[in-house]
Amino acid sequence: MVSRKLNELHPGEEGTILSFSNQGDVGLKRHLLGMGFVKGSKIKVEKVAPLGDPIKLQLKGYSICLRKDEAKNIEVES
Amino acid sequence: MDNIIVGLAGNPNVGKTTLFNQLTGLHQHVGNWPGKTVEKAEGHLNYNDARIDVIDLPGNYALSAHTMEEIVSRDFIVDENSDVIVNIIDATNLERNLYLTVQMMELGANMVIALNMNKLARKKDIYVDVEKMSDLLGVPVVEIEAIDDTGSEKLLKTVEEASKHPIKSNKKLVYGNELKEHLAELQELIKQDKNLLDVPAIWTAIKLLENDKIVTEKVQNSNNSNKILNETERLKKHLQDVFGESSEEVIANGRYSFIDGLLAESVKKPEVEKTSFSEKVDRIVTNRILGLPIFLVVMYLIFEITFTVGAPFQDLLDEGFGLLGEAVASFFGEGWFTSLIVDGIIGGVGGVLVFLPIIILMFLMISILEDTGYLARAAFVMDKVMHKLVGLHGKAFIPMILGFGCGVPGIMATRTMEHERDRLLTMMILPFMSCSARAPVYALFVAAFFTAYEGPIVFSLYILGIVVAILVAAVLKKTMFKGLSTPFVMELPSYKLPSLKGVILHTWEKVRHFIRKAGTIILLTSIIIWILSSVPMGVEYGSQESVTGQIGTAIAPIFEPIGFGEWQPAVALIFGVVAKEVVVSTFGSLFGLDEDNEDGIAGAVSKLFTPLTAYSFMVFVLLYVPCFAAIGTVKQETNSWKWPAVMFAVTTITAYIVSFIVYQGGMLLGFA
Ligand SMILES: Nc1nc2c(ncn2[C@@H]2O[C@H](COP(=O)(O)OP(=O)(O)O)[C@@H](O)[C@H]2O)c(=O)[nH]1
Numbered sequence: 001m002v003s004r005k006l007n008e009l010h011p012g013e014e015g016t017i018l019s020f021s022n023q024g025d026v027g028l029k030r031h032l033l034g035m036g037f038v039k040g041s042k043i044k045v046e047k048v049a050p051l052g053d054p055i056k057l058q059l060k061g062y063s064i065c066l067r068k069d070e071a072k073n074i075e076v077e078s
Numbered sequence: 079m080d081n082i083i084v085g086l087a088g089n090p091n092v093g094k095t096t097l098f099n100q101l102t103g104l105h106q107h108v109g110n111w112p113g114k115t116v117e118k119a120e121g122h123l124n125y126n127d128a129r130i131d132v133i134d135l136p137g138n139y140a141l142s143a144h145t146m147e148e149i150v151s152r153d154f155i156v157d158e159n160s161d162v163i164v165n166i167i168d169a170t171n172l173e174r175n176l177y178l179t180v181q182m183m184e185l186g187a188n189m190v191i192a193l194n195m196n197k198l199a200r201k202k203d204i205y206v207d208v209e210k211m212s213d214l215l216g217v218p219v220v221e222i223e224a225i226d227d228t229g230s231e232k233l234l235k236t237v238e239e240a241s242k243h244p245i246k247s248n249k250k251l252v253y254g255n256e257l258k259e260h261l262a263e264l265q266e267l268i269k270q271d272k273n274l275l276d277v278p279a280i281w282t283a284i285k286l287l288e289n290d291k292i293v294t295e296k297v298q299n300s301n302n303s304n305k306i307l308n309e310t311e312r313l314k315k316h317l318q319d320v321f322g323e324s325s326e327e328v329i330a331n332g333r334y335s336f337i338d339g340l341l342a343e344s345v346k347k348p349e350v351e352k353t354s355f356s357e358k359v360d361r362i363v364t365n366r367i368l369g370l371p372i373f374l375v376v377m378y379l380i381f382e383i384t385f386t387v388g389a390p391f392q393d394l395l396d397e398g399f400g401l402l403g404e405a406v407a408s409f410f411g412e413g414w415f416t417s418l419i420v421d422g423i424i425g426g427v428g429g430v431l432v433f434l435p436i437i438i439l440m441f442l443m444i445s446i447l448e449d450t451g452y453l454a455r456a457a458f459v460m461d462k463v464m465h466k467l468v469g470l471h472g473k474a475f476i477p478m479i480l481g482f483g484c485g486v487p488g489i490m491a492t493r494t495m496e497h498e499r500d501r502l503l504t505m506m507i508l509p510f511m512s513c514s515a516r517a518p519v520y521a522l523f524v525a526a527f528f529t530a531y532e533g534p535i536v537f538s539l540y541i542l543g544i545v546v547a548i549l550v551a552a553v554l555k556k557t558m559f560k561g562l563s564t565p566f567v568m569e570l571p572s573y574k575l576p577s578l579k580g581v582i583l584h585t586w587e588k589v590r591h592f593i594r595k596a597g598t599i600i601l602l603t604s605i606i607i608w609i610l611s612s613v614p615m616g617v618e619y620g621s622q623e624s625v626t627g628q629i630g631t632a633i634a635p636i637f638e639p640i641g642f643g644e645w646q647p648a649v650a651l652i653f654g655v656v657a658k659e660v661v662v663s664t665f666g667s668l669f670g671l672d673e674d675n676e677d678g679i680a681g682a683v684s685k686l687f688t689p690l691t692a693y694s695f696m697v698f699v700l701l702y703v704p705c706f707a708a709i710g711t712v713k714q715e716t717n718s719w720k721w722p723a724v725m726f727a728v729t730t731i732t733a734y735i736v737s738f739i740v741y742q743g744g745m746l747l748g749f750a
Pocket of ligand 1: 088089090091092093094095096097137194195196198222223224225226449450574575576577580
């Protein structure tokens with residue numbers, strides 16, 4: 001079990017959300033909390049876009065994409 | 079007859095629009111929420127003895143004050159005298175869908191849940207025990223299938239029932255003990271102020287802990303505000319200490335825990351989900367190597383189908399109106415009356431209708447892309463480019479591409495973007511994409527001045543437009559759109575077959591809206607221009623003696639520093655606002671030449687310009703005010719005169735500055 005930032009996960013890797021830092025856009029954080037980015041949620045990096053950013057994630061049974069810059073505020077355990 | 083007002087609420091992509099169409103059919107119309115850019119669709123149907131008015135609320139993930147759309151939905155539930163809220167949820171995506179449901183329960187909404195996509199869910203081995211779920215939520219749950227009318231009868235019956243016997247949806251909502259106790263304390267304080275009791279106190283308490291701006295402001299005006307806000311602060315600290323998380327996180331967690339508990343008891347689903355069809359498609363469509371080529375092919379197809387298929391129809395309409403004009407002219411003979419009918423009214427109506435083929439095709443294409451789910455993938459693939467270049471969301475790409483054909487469908491296509499401010503910024507820079515109506519102007523000038531370099535000169539203008547768009551976007555983001563952050567959080571919905579009915583209904587609605595709103599503006603301005611060009615009585619239409627000609631002559635000196643201070647170019651530019659290609663025919667008529675006599679016009683123009691001033695003029699035509707149709711469309715889409723005015727100012731100023739640099743720079747470099 002190691003803790004990493006979400007943007008550091010490779011496609012296919014899975015983890016559990018540990019914490020969500022307050023750095024970055026708070027409005028965005030609020031929005032993401034609603035989208036299921038809460039502590040304990042399982043999350044999987046499914047794909048990286050052809051140009052290297054954004055990334056496609058799977059959580060709570062659906063797919064969502066996020067830029068790496070936004071994903072780096074999320075700490076996951078994998 | 080009873081009148082029941084029903085609001086449809088739910089996450090995006092759950093089938094809300096499909097259900098709306100299913101329920102209301104052709105009895106619907108699309109407008110805007112008062113004072114907002116957010117679209118509002120309303121419709122009605124008759125059920126038993128009641129007339130049911132259905133309002134399609136914006137698709138939301140939450141009811142915070144995060145976006146205009148969320149505020150609209152929330153206000154509707156809180157303020158308006160809605161009778162019943164129908165919350166549509168997607169059975170294949172329950173966990174996240176229920177998050178919104180829980181928030182509506184906090185508001186105590188009189189709510190009925192419509193559980194959609196049940197067939198898809200069963201394919202994925204997801205089984206929902208509807209009775210159990212309904213029991214645990216304390217809210218009726220009805221299984222429906224929005225694409226056919228499975229369950230719609232039962233849904234309507236339940237709605238009617240709920241309108242007579244309202245459901246208190248917040249009765250069974252529970253959070254963990256710790257949170258519950260603290261919320262109760264805060265609630266007591268809130269209850270002491272009657273003015274705050276238009277909404278459930280628990281909701282206000284939760285919103286305070288979520289740092290909701292609107293609710294906090296409301297509480298600040300309460301006579302109990304000190305106590306309440308102090309207690310809120312104290313609670314926030316306390317929760318931070320206990321949970322090691324901010325109060326917002328604690329609440330989001332609390333909601334998700336409630337949902338987890340609910341699902342554990344009412345839903346059976348496989349431990350490990352099967353690789354879905356969507357995932358398989360995405361492996362190809364967003365593939366590292368294939369992703370971009372597929373995207374480019376799709377874009378090419380949209381562009382080609384919209385404009386190439388649309389063109390013959392446009393020509394046909396054009397010709398039809400031309401013939402009609404001739405017929406009228408030969409019937410009434412020459413004179414101002416004929417001119418009013420032909421140049422003013424027929425020209426104006428024609429000017430509206432020629433847009434229809436491309437708007438219809440564009441909406442068909444975009445609706446198909448949106449409904450199948452590819453649009454989100456396109457944005458996913460292009461986001462990096464758009465973000466780096468203009469600081470916009472990947473979804474801004476499609477409107478921009480359409481802008482090269484015509485700004486009107488481009489502006490309308492921005493409606494696929496969720497956030498108002500992204501959308502507005504995209505609209506503001508869209509006119510810099512060189513639309514096809516500018517091409518005849520370029521053709522005229524390169525034929526007159528740049529025969530050896532026609533291709534590169536025209537190409538340079540297209541590139542210049544893109545570069546200017548990037549620069550203007552950067553400037554706007556530092557000024558008018560200061561603080562605009564465009565995070566890229568977008569759901570990638572699973573792929574689905576679009577419903578033909580939905581696509582057609584939607585297109586029809588938008589086209590009607592365009593004719594009514596933008597059409598009126600286009601027609602009115604055409605008539606105004608006609609009047610100005612025909613008075614004083616007896617002058618030749620659009621000549622220097624006419625008011626338009628006089629205005630042109632008066633403002634001509636303004637264009638001196640950018641290379642063309644004569645009155646003719648100024649008049650041509652005024653007419654160019656009607657539609658850019660009119661610049662060419664205006665030159666024709668100003669020189670007394672037939673508009674088809676292109677060589678003649680080119681010859682006449684070459685006496686008025688030098689290569690340098692010609693280039694500067696083309697740059698100005700590229701960048702200045704888009705046509706009235708574009709302005710009218712912006713008015714229609716944003717529902718205010720502010721944005722068309724901003725667009726007018728931004729484009730004109732930009733055009734002047736860039737042309738100035740081109741002309742003065744060219745002179746310094748020794749061009750003439
Ligand atoms: N299979 C299936 N597809 C549906 C159903 N309801 C809607 N859809 C499809 O889901 C997609 C999104 O639906 P739409 O009504 O636009 O969703 P909205 O974003 O909630 O308004 C469309 O392609 C619909 O055809 C349903 O009951 N079953």
